[in-house]
Structures are given as C-alpha cells and as structure tokens.
Amino acid sequence: MNDMNKQPASADQLMIQMEGVHKWYGQFHVLKDINLNVTQGERIVLCGPSGSGKSTTIRCLNRLEEHQQGRIVVDGHELTNDLKQIETIRSEVGMVFQHFNLFPHLTVLQNCTLAPMWVRKMPKRQAEEIAMQYLERVRIPEQANKYPGQLSGGQQQRVAIARALCMKPKIMLFDEPTSALDPEMVKEVLDTMIGLAQDGMTMLCVTHEMGFARTVANRVIFMDKGEIVEQAAPEKFFTNPENERTQLFLSQILH
C-alpha cells in the first residue's frame, strides 16, 4: 500500500521461529500447533477474537508463559528451562503491555535506566543518556523526572515503549498497547509505534487497530481458538480474506 509494506532487507534472517508449539492451561488447550517464522525487520500484527490465544502466543516468546510442546527459537537461542538462556532472550525482546506496568515508585528516567543498569551493567551516566534519547524519540523528554502516576495514559504508554527500547531489543512485542487508553491518546501511541516500524524494528503486535495494521504490517495473522487460521499481507487480508472465520471477524471489527 505504501513504502512501509516492502519486504525487509535481509528477509532470510530468522528472528523468531515457532515450530509446532502447544500449550495447555491445566486441561485447557490454549495453543494448538502454532508455526510461525518471523524474519528480521518484519512487522507482524496478530488479531483474532478475545480468548483466541494471541496474548499467550507472544507471552510464550519471552517465557512469561511456558509452552509444553514444540520448539521456540528466538534470535538463534532456543527457549528451554535454562535460566541463562531465558535471561538472554528477555534482554533481547522488548515487551509493551496493555496496562503499561510502569514502576510507580521510580521516576520515568529511573524506569528507563533500571534494566540497562542492572541487566546490561551499563554505567549510570550512559544509561541515562540512552534513556533521554529514547524519551525524546517518544517525545516526552520533559517528563523524565516525573513519576508515572503524574502522567496521562498515553504518556505512560510511551514511557513503557521507551523503557523497552532502552534495552536495545532486537524484537518488540506489543500486547494491545492502546486498548486501555482514552481515544484521544491512542493516536499518540500509534504514531510512536509507526515511527519504530519505519526504523526497521522487528515487531509483533497484538492489536485491533486495523488502520495501524494496514499502515505498518508486513503480515497480518488471524488466530482463533488457539490456532493460526489465516496469515496474509494486509492488502490481501483486509480486502480478500480466504477464510470465512476471518471474514466474520473482520465484518464485526471494521465499523
């Protein structure tokens, strides 16, 4: 549709590889045989009805949830129970949550420098420089010394994005980053995300903002009942979906 939908430069470098991933909550089979490859610079939007397992899928990618069967490889590291491995992966995968989850007892700046300093063992000065850089990137450098409680929802979510970026992740995961925001704030967050996409960040994004999906996604994945039902480039996905579930879903969600 526009220049954002071009295939990324090095299409062959796999960043995420899910092979036959299954997951159960107790007896409940949430993820069924998920197969998904994401190459570097790809921007993927996950959508689907509530409870279809979108969150679970991306939470499996940084081991906030454990999968029980199948293989997940992130940037060449396989996710096992090895704590070292998990730590490495987590520091390379940034995640942004629906409810921001900023640390309320730390200032915006401290939120951003915490992980670089303690995980990357970065000097404080340097961590702060990088943090300010990213805060400028999300256009709130002037809030650096406030506490999260003093910011609006949109501002908080942008801080959350900056916080994740400060770890210089290779992949960013977003779990409905705008759904807890008032309508007037959604745009500022989406703009920030579009900016990120333009810089070539590999992104996996659970969202129902179809406008956003059209603008930035290389691929839209539709999930239902724990399975990937359809995946396609957004033009195809929105104009001419193959699957009847997808059509139904789209008809409900668009207008």
Next chain:
Amino acid sequence: MNDMNKQPASADQLMIQMEGVHKWYGQFHVLKDINLNVTQGERIVLCGPSGSGKSTTIRCLNRLEEHQQGRIVVDGHELTNDLKQIETIRSEVGMVFQHFNLFPHLTVLQNCTLAPMWVRKMPKRQAEEIAMQYLERVRIPEQANKYPGQLSGGQQQRVAIARALCMKPKIMLFDEPTSALDPEMVKEVLDTMIGLAQDGMTMLCVTHEMGFARTVANRVIFMDKGEIVEQAAPEKFFTNPENERTQLFLSQILH
C-alpha cells in the same frame, strides 16, 4: 421561542435576592459582587467556564457555603448564622447534585421519605404517599423498593429530583444535573426538568445543556471569574451576546 419563555405570572414576588455578595476561599476571591434577583416561577440557567463560581453561587443559596459579605434573602428569609433560619430555608430549597448523592443504604422510597418525616415531621404513611406521587412524576414508581445502587445513572438522578420535590420546595437548585450521565440518559433527566419547569417551579440551574437553556430558561446568566458577566433572555443570549467573553464561551460550547 415557545410558550415556555413567557414571563411568570407573579413577576414581582421576589424568591431570591442576592445583593453585593462576596465570597472568599481563604485568600481566593471566588464570588465578586454578585447581584441577582429571581422572581417566583422564574427559570434561570447559569453557565460559564469551569471554576467561574457557578456552583459556589448556588451553594451559597442554601448555606452549603457561607458568603462573607453582602445579603442573600431567600423567600423573605435572610440567610444569617441563625440555625432556625437556615433550616427553614433549606427545607424550602431543593437541591440536585451532579453526582446524585442518593443515600445508598436506603431504598428509593426511604430516600424520598427521610426528610419529610424527620424535618417536616410528617407521618410515615403520608410521606410515602407523597413520595410515590413524585416518583410517578419522574416516571419510576416501579423502582420504589430498589436500592440506588441497582438503578442506572439517569434513574438515580430522577430519584434525586423526586427526593428534593418531596419536601415541596419553593425553589429548586440544580448543579450540573446531567454532566455525570452517559449521553443516552441525559434526555430522560432533562425531560423531567422540563416537566417541572412547565409546572411553574422556580428553578436555578447550572448546566451546559444549551438546548435545555433555550427551551425552558427565562434568563441565562453567564459567569466568569466569579462575576456575572452577562444576563439576558435566551434568544438574545444565544443569538446576539453583548460581551466578548460570552461570545468566546459560546463559540467553544456550541459545537
């Protein structure tokens, strides 16, 4: 505009008289030389930007706030520190709040009979009869035995109106009665208020519902920074305001 805007019958009987009223909150001068006469049956709408002192003005009328200078006479009783006087005035002035302030531990019926029984010392039977009458008037007699928490916002506000009416007040004060309501409920409350106006109740209403003002008000008063900036009949007020601040305000509020 329509027949509601006719001058009330006994225009010369003053119900409210404010003469040079000043009020301070600490060092902050909220009301500055307010002069206002309201005759029986008049329906006045107060509007103005937030913080301009509208609520404070009407709260002074039944001594929820104390004014520090000037004279306020309500239905012939001057507001002084005399408790007896205050009690008399309060029982003749009904008030409806933005947040309903129904008593959640009492049923709708008990909410309505509380003041008549304890202030007017009315027998329970009679109080209940009157209450049912007014609940019918606001079209929710069937909810009489529910608790406020079980009603929608619009219903609650109508109960609040009925509760105030049960004291058979001579004047009704409304402080943004619809601004805490979901849009679909605003109309049912406004309708109730229009009904009241048609019955000739003296009303002072803080609201930003300009449609309502057009329909029922005899006079619209515009306040800013603690002063009455302009007052006029609604036709004049909306079509041809004199003051530039009024114009600015109207331009912001009407679409």
Next chain:
Amino acid sequence: MTTHIFKPDLPAPSRNVGVVGWMRSNLFSSWFNTLMTLAGLYLVWLIIPPLLNWAFIQADWTGDARSDCSREGACWVFIQSRFAQFMYGFYPADLRWRVDLAAVLAVVGAVPLFLKKTPHKARFGIGYLIAYPLIAYWLLHGGFLGMQTVSTSQWGGLMLTIIIAAVGIAGALPLGILLALGRRSEMPAIRVICVTFIEFWRGVPLITVLFMSSVMLPLFLPEGMNLDKLMRAMVMIIFFEAAYIAEVVRGGLQAIPKGQYEAAAAMGLGYWRSMMLVILPQALKLVIPGIVNTFIALFKDTSLVIIIGLFDFLNSIKRATADPAWLGMSTEGYVFAAFVYWIFCFGMSRYSMHLEHKLDRGHKR
C-alpha cells in the same frame, strides 16, 4: 473461500495435569521448592505424630484423680474434673442453671438477627439490645424480682470472660462512635479532647490501666464511694477498646463521600440527624469487619484481668494447675485454654472475613 477446520483439543501431557502435574507445579517446581517440600514434610513429621500421640492416642480421658493418668500422654481427666470451675468459677453450683439460661437466651435471641427474613429486624434488634442486658443482669446477678443475689466476686471462668468481652464491646461501641465523631468535629477543643483521649488509651498498656482501676481508683474518688471491682475493670476495658473502635469508625466515616454530608444538609437535616440517619448507618456497615476484629482483640485482652486477680477463664485454669492434687498439669491446662480461646477467636475471624466478602459484593452490586 475456505473453511478452517479446527484441530481437536488434545489432552495435556500427563506430566502437566492430574496428581503428577499438581505435585510438579505445587511441590517440586524447582530444586529449591523440592528442598522446601522435604523440609516442610520433615517439620510436619516432627510435630504431628507426637502431638496426636500426646493429645489422643496416649491420652487419658477417664478417672477422677491424678493417679488415673499414666502420664504417657495428656491427662484430660484434669480438665474434666475441673470443667465446671473453668466454666462458672465459684458461681454457686445449684444456681448455675441461671448462667445456662442466660447463655441460651443470648443465642436464641441473636438468631433472628442473623436470619435474612426476620420482619422488623431493626426494631427487634434494638429491643433485644435493650432488654437482654437487663434480663442477663437479673439472671446472673439477681438481687431483685425474687432472684437471689450472686455477687460478682463469685463469677468466674469462661462465663466471666464472655461477660467482660460482651459488656466491653457493648460499651466501647457507642463511646467509640462518639469519639470518632468528636475527632472529626470542626470544633478544635472537642477534637483535641478526643484525640488526647484516644491517643492516651492507645499508648498505655492495658495492664497498667487495669492495675489502676483495681487498686488505685478509690484514691481519686471521694471517701466512701464504692464501685464493684469487676465493674471498674469493665469501665477501663471499655475506655481502652473505645479508643480502638474510634479509629476503626473514623476510617468508615472517612470513606463516606462528602456529597452524602451535603445532600443531608441540603435536605434540612441537622448534624445529629444526618449522622444518625445517613452517615453512621453507612459508615458502620463499612467497618463491621474492623469492629469484629477489635472484638477479637478485646476477647483476647480479657485474659489480662488475671493480673488484677479476677477469676476469668485463664485464671481459673492457672489456679487449678497450682493445685497440689493436680501438679504438673500445666501443659494440659494451657492447651485446653488455648483451644477454647482459639475456637472463639478463629470463629469470629472467619465470620469477619465472611462479612468482608459480603460487603465487597455489596459494593459491586
């Protein structure tokens, strides 16, 4: 156009569900947890079997003297033979039916208050609260209407403990409410008086207060003025607990939105009427769990009257363990006491949790 065929749900791998899955995730999820489980099991094994052995298997249940006990396990014979004293103290044996009757009346009278569908519940409740104390006083103490007097010095045991706790809460509640209102008053002098009162009682240990009441009080009164020792202790306990109740109630008052005060005022209700009709009913309902918790604390605190020589439950047990005929029964005595206190307090705390739960639901309505 295709129709997606959903794959069937598969059963979870057996190591993730069922007993095995449960144990894996709840007991052995990591090496540290496995270690903790083993340590926990060892602890249980260390405590439970000897305890069961002592309290039940090897215990002696029948007999009437110390010699009937093998001393291998607990000697419950001791409790059994002193049971009446633990319950009634020195209340005359032939008049104990009066205590029983009072207790039965208390329970029977209270039942309708806890049932959902009692008609005129409020009126019944108030009537009960006024009438019961009179009846109970008549039954327990007597001295009028043809009832033989049993002086308070003969009261004792669990009966006394319960009486102190009940009177304590009944007195502390109204006083505490007044103090809470006073503390939130706009009149500075009243506020200062209430704050001082509350902080004083919360700052000193109950036993010093009880000591004062038991031996020093007459020093402050004109000569010849005489108050019953039990009554003085109760007054002190009431003051003490009222300070705590006041803080609980204050929390409730603070939780009532300002709009409620304003609405009541705008309707022409004065201070006392708006408090009684509008504010307090809501505030008190909010803090019922807090009040029950205070009552539990009060129930435990009654054991301190031992320090001033009142024959409450704990004291009657302590005295019994000093009886030469039953020497060496401390453990049995204290375990029994602990059990009884525990039953009462645990029961009440469950009740308070239940209320909290119910209130939570009430708010979400």
Next chain:
Amino acid sequence: MRTTSKAAPSAGSYMRDPKVRAWLFQIIAVAAVVGIGWYLFHNTQTNLANRGITSGFGFLNNSAGFGIPQHLIDYTESDSYGRVFWVGLLNTLLVSIVGIVLATILGFILGIARLSPNWLIRKLATVYIETFRNIPPLLQIFFFYFAVLAPLPGPRDSISLWDMFFLNNRGLQMPAPFAAEGMWPFLIALLVAVVAVVVLHRWARLRRHATGERFPVLWTSLGLLIGLPLLAVLAFGAPFHWQVPELQRFNIRGGWVIIPELVSIVLALSIYTAAFIGETVRAGIQSVSHGQTEAAGSLGLRPGQTLRLVIVPQAMRVIIPPLTSQYLNLAKNSSLAAAIGYPDMVSLFAGTVLNQTGQAIETMAITMSVYLAISISISILMNWYNKRIALIER
C-alpha cells in the same frame, strides 16, 4: 469582611448561631474536662493528706534494697529507686527491641511463605498464622514459661554445647568476654573494618554508576570484617578472656545468662506478633500487581532483582502503617512480662517500687508516661519512614 447582618438579632437567635453554639459547646466540654480533672485531683489530694501518704518524687533517691535478677546496667541492692527505674526501662526496651526484630524477621518469612509456589509451605504458614494469632499472648507466655521451659533439666543435668553453652531451667548460659591486652587493637581494627566496608560500598556504587561493573562487595566486606580484627589478634594477642560458665554448687555461674523469663516473653511476643506481621506482609506483596513482576521479568531482571528493586519498595508502602501498629502492640504487650516475674518496667517499677514506697500515683504516672513516650517514638519514626517512601501521584 464579615457581614453585619441587617436583621436585628433577637436574644434567642444568638443561641441558634452555629458559631455561638460551637463556642458554647466547646467551653462546656473544656469546663467539664477541667472540672472532672480538678475533682479527681482534689479528691486525691484530700485522700493523700487524710491518710498520711507521702507524695512527691523524692523517693527516687532512696536506696532500693532488693535484688534484680537481670540488669543491663550495673545495679546493686544499695542503688536508688531511680536506678531501678532505668534497669526496668532498659529491660522493657530489651524485650521490645529484640521482640520487634525477631517478629519482623519471622513475620516476613511467614508472609513470603504464604505466597510461596509450594503448596505445603503455604499451608504450613497459614496454619501457623491462624493458630498463633487467635490465642491470647498472655496464655502463650504462660505456656512457654510453665509448660515448655520449666520442664528443662536442672543445672546439674544441663544440655551443654562444647562445655561452653549450657541450657537448663535457669536459662541459657554462655561465655562472657572480659577485656584482655589485645582488646583495644581488636576494637580499633573492627572499627576500621566497618568504616572500610561503608566506604567500599559507596565506592562500589559509584563505580557501578560510572562503569557499570560490579565489585564483589559482599565477599570483600566479609574479608575485611574478619581479616582485620584477626590480624589485630595475631599481632597484639587475644582481645578477650572468656569467662566460661562453670557448674557450682547450685548454679552454673559465670558468663552471660539469658534467663527463661526473658526467653518466654520474647518468644511468645515475637511468635504472636509475627503472625500478624505475616498477614500484613502478604497483603503488602499481593497489593503489587502481577503486571509489575511480568514487566520486570520481560526487561530481563532476575527474580531476586525483581523482588528487591520492584516488589519490595512498592509493598513497603502498604506494609508500613499496619506494621507500625503491630510494633506498638508488641511494645505495649511487653508489659505482660510482669506476669511471669521478668523484671520489666511494670513489674519492677509499677510493682516492687510502688509497693516498697507506697507512692502509687507517682510510680504509675512515670510508668504510663514511659509507655506513651515509647509509643509516640515508634509512631514518629515509622511515619517519617512512611513519608519517605510514599508514592507520588497526581
């Protein structure tokens, strides 16, 4: 600025002015309080005079003449009642402080155990909490004193550890240090080590901020703390003679002893209070939403770091206020020591001294003031801490 109302106020209307009323009401209340106070004071004065009871605080200088089994400062029978006061106060503070420390440690362990992923540990913690918080502390003190500690063997059959520590029904005896030639070098070395550790910590933090590198602070600190004094000992000789307890005719004498009264009261109070603190801690930790843990985890923080940097700082603000009242309760409950003959403030001063001198009013006033002072100090300290950690919000 005030109104001068034009309506001429009638006489009765003054009474209906809320301000007038408020004044009147307050005057009455103050008068009543003062009146009652004066009445009690007057009665007391007359009663004291009529009965020839001495009053005043002169008695504090009189010699006490009785022995005290545990005193943290030097005390002999010929010391004054004033000194008995200090002995009692210190004994009370000892119980309170040790009790608070133990209860806090145990309480935090319990609170964390209540949230353990391990079912068994969770249940055990619940059983502990439900058991101990529902039994009166006084009963627990009796239980430990009469049922647990009293049956310990006598001094002759002490349970001993390396013939240096002895446990029997007289308490726990252990060696006591006495100054020897090497004491000063030893103490100086220790002080130097402590200072060095503090400096090291500072330096390590600055270095971490500057370069991000970690310095093994813990191990170096331990090395310093042990090494330096050890060097001093090697160079200047032993710092202390140890007076090892020895069995004498009646008792094991010499060395330090922790008396069973102290053990009972401290054990009972900390076990009791820990049950409440455990619940407080659990509630505090639970008040921090799970999202915080996930966010920290997704940033790559380890569980330990998450707890230390994210969870605990937030939980503390919920924990502190109820924790304060638990501390206050424990301090007040320390007065129950009187029930088993531990020489605390109440038992020594409001008990024995009162009885020997007969000056009830003075001794009780002093005792109550002390407890009020303790309560207020704890409150102020905790409020200050609470303010420091309060969250800033809009």
Next chain:
Amino acid sequence: ATLDAVKKKGFVQCGISDGLPGFSYADAKGEYKGIDVDVCRAVAAAVFGDASKVKYSALTAKERFTALQSGEVDVLSRNTTWTSSRDAAMGLNFTGVTYYDGQGFLVNKKVGVSSAKELDGATVCIQAGTTTELNLSDYFRANNLQYTPITYDTSDESAKSLESGRCDVLTSDQSQLYAQRIKLASPDDYVVLPEVISKEPLGPSTRQGDEEWFDIVRWSLFAMVNAEELGLTSANVEEMAKTTKNPDVARLLGAEGEYGKDLKLPKDWAVQIVKQVGNYGEVFDRNVGAGSELKIERGLNALWNNGGLQYAPPVR
C-alpha cells in the same frame, strides 16, 4: 469515716492473700479460711454481730498497700510485716500482731544443705514487694554470699518454680514456708532450714487518720487474745457472759460496763467475736496449729503467761 461507710454498705471489705493455706485461701467451694480471714470475720462479728458480713479482695503482695491506701479495702489482713516505714510513710496503721514470724528458707532435701550459710550462689524465689525481698538482700550481703533473686507476684508461682527447679530455695516467712510446703506435690522432699533471718511481726492494718476504725480492728484482735487468756471459748462464751463472776470476763463480754460503746460497737461485740470466730488459741489451732495440716507449734505465739509473746492490754 470507715465505720460509717462499712455500716452503710453492710459488710467489711477485707484485703487478704491470694492463696496461702493457714492464713487465707479459698477452699474447693471458694470459701475463704485462715487466720487472716478470721481476723476479718472477727471485725465483722464485732461491728455487725455477724461474722459472715465480709467481702474479700485477694491481693498480691504488690497490690496490697495501694489497695488499702486507696480505700479499696477497709482492713488489710494479709500476713503483712509491721515495719516502721510502712507504719509511718505509707499511711498505714498496724493494729497489732496476729502472728510472730521470722523469715526462713525452704529447700529440696536433694540439694543437701542444712544451713542458710551454705546457700552461696543459689537462685532464690521470692515474692515481689515484700520485706522478704529486702531481708534476703541484707542477709546475703551481711554474710558475703552471692545469690540470684527471682521475684514473682504470687505465692503459687514461687511454689511452682521451686518445684520445677527454677530456683534452689524459696524464702519467705516461716509460717508461709510451712503453708507453701503442703501445697507441693511431695511435701516430704522439702525441709525448712533452721535459720530465722528476721523478725516478722504479722498483723492487720488500717488506713492512717481513722482512729475510730483503727481501734475497732485492734480491739477485735485483742478480744480474741484476752478471751484465750480468760479461758473463754466459742463453746462457753455465751454461757459465761451470763454467769460469770470474774470482773475481767464480765467487762470483756459486756456484762459489766459500757466498753463496747467506747468503741462505738454493740455491747456484746466480744461475745460475738468469740462465739462466731473463737478465741486466739482456737483460731491458731484450727488454721495453723495442731488442728490443721500445717501443725505449727505455738512457739512465740503462745500467750505471754505461757512463754510466748501474745499479750493483750486489759479491758478496763
């Protein structure tokens, strides 16, 4: 004044010990018995003609003086030693001596000591707030001995502690030691050491500043001693009141003169005391002497004309 207050309320409030066999203790039915209790009963018999009009307050040693000072009790009859400071500074007045006692030591035979001088280093159980506490420290200091005091509020606790071995020796007034001993599980394992380290005149006391009441309590006590000296017993006193020829007896029993009136008591006050409570010898015998479990010799407490110290002023 106390007498009026007592008459008004209809009973004597009497402070006694919280459990000391022979002196004051509650039996299984909760009824109080003992010498100290009998003094209270004698006062009630004198005032009301009814020895049962007494209410008891069981007091710990620590509470007792405050309770009397404050007016919580009318008479303190609780094995209390008469000392100068108590008499003078505490606002008490001792009315007489019911029992001449001295402080001693009770030890387990197993410890194997035969003299208090061998107690160096011992742990000693005492009751808080007693002269015992002070005498003990004097005695050990004078003899240059070490000791560790463990002070309890009640005698139950000190006895229990001796039994459990928390202390090696229990010190108290000798009479109390005998009383304590029978409260032990195996009394025969314990002996009272021969040393008596102090003078302990025990007697009832009243508040200072009320001479009238003081006299009543004092003379109730003297009446019992005089009765024994004159051979009056509970069995024969009524008879004697009617038939006596002995002027001493007649004056005491109110048959002659108005000695009761001087005390603001009924004429037959002494008759009632002796009839309902008994003479001093009877009381002693019943509670602590041969007729009791304690089996204490009269010793110092024999009448003066029998080699003892009990001596009452004449009624005249």
